[in-house]
Amino acid sequence: MVITTPDKDMPSLPNNDRSWALFLDLDGTLVELVDHPDNIAVDDALRMRLETLTTLLDGAVAVISGRAIDDLDKHLTLPTLAMSGQHGAEWRDSQGNRHIARAHQKALEAVRQQVRAHVDRDDALYLEDKGASLALHYRHRPEAGDILNRELTALIDKYPEVLELHQGKFVFEIKGRGYDKGVALERFLATPPFTDRCPVFIGDDRTDEDGFRTVNAHQGLAIKVGTGESIAGSRLTDPEAVHEWLDQWITLLQRS
Ligand SMILES: [Mg+2]
The missing domain is CATH 3.30.70 (Alpha-Beta Plaits)
Known part of the structure; x- marks a missing residue:
């Protein structure tokens, strides 16, 4: 296991000779953490960024969050975006079908x-x-x-x-035991349009480490936001840096 330390340099952009799937945590990754979970700020620039990436990656973009999908929809208002909520205990596939775990x-x-x-x-x-x-x-x-x-x-x-x-x-x-962000990610990777794509996952919290583990197993790109120990191979400092990095990737994808 490789533990990374914060680095000021931006991680390399995914190269264009592989097909990528993008997975994103929300709180602390795409938006700043705030005093109350209802008070996060999702602006139109972020919505547009996610929509553009979804188009450029043929639909292989999903938000993987601890929040419930209804809550994610309330803030993101992107009802067709693939999502996994509650750390994988519920998910919406790219066809818009909702699923929820019931055993616990x-x-x-x-x-x-x-x-x-x-x-x-x-x-x-x-x-x-x-x-x-x-x-x-x-x-x-x-x-x-x-x-x-x-x-x-x-x-x-x-x-x-x-x-x-x-x-x-x-x-x-x-x-529920047995559900985590790694399981959520693996589930997406087994279904179209994510199948056979190489995963990129960006997250900031301890629960995101499960996602990083899955990404590392697929030789993908794991990006930890902020400080703290992580098994992710790359770092970004804060949500603003995440936006900047995603925008650079959009430019690269649009050029190819
Ligand atoms: Mg987070």
Whole structure:
């Protein structure tokens, strides 16, 4: 495993002698992280960038996010874009068909009630209920990270077969076991128009490392946004640098 460190230089652009598929995380990758997940800023330039890339790559572009697809649609308003939401527990294929995992829903319901009761007692915590997963945001109570981790781990440990807990940047995610961004990516790569294409994945968070692992297995291009340890081979500093890099790629694709 190669752990990369932040580098000021932009990663090389994908060369034109291979067909590529592009996978993108949203928060912290295409848009800056903000105080509340509803407050992210998606502008028309970003929408146009995604639409242009989708055309240039013959539809092989997908957003892979921890958010629910309904939530992604609310912000991106690109209803035909392929997507995987809730870390792979739901997905929309390039034909527009929606799919959702159900095996862990009963256990999640039991956990949901207990987490909700906890959040109701603390105004600084925010529970994002995505349907097939839960996200507990603690940005406004950062000192609670350790205790929340212990409490949530105890809750999840009652359902080790079907649930798992992940910690992101000021967020704990409770989700179905066996679903992650790597699984989401692999699923797309097995279906048209992604089949036989070489994956590029850009992400910023710990949960994106699963996607990077899949990309590395396919000898693709894994790009980590920001600082922190990563198995990704390349780096970009922030969402603005991601936009710049994608625009350079668009220019290259349009020239060929
Ligand atoms: Mg992210």
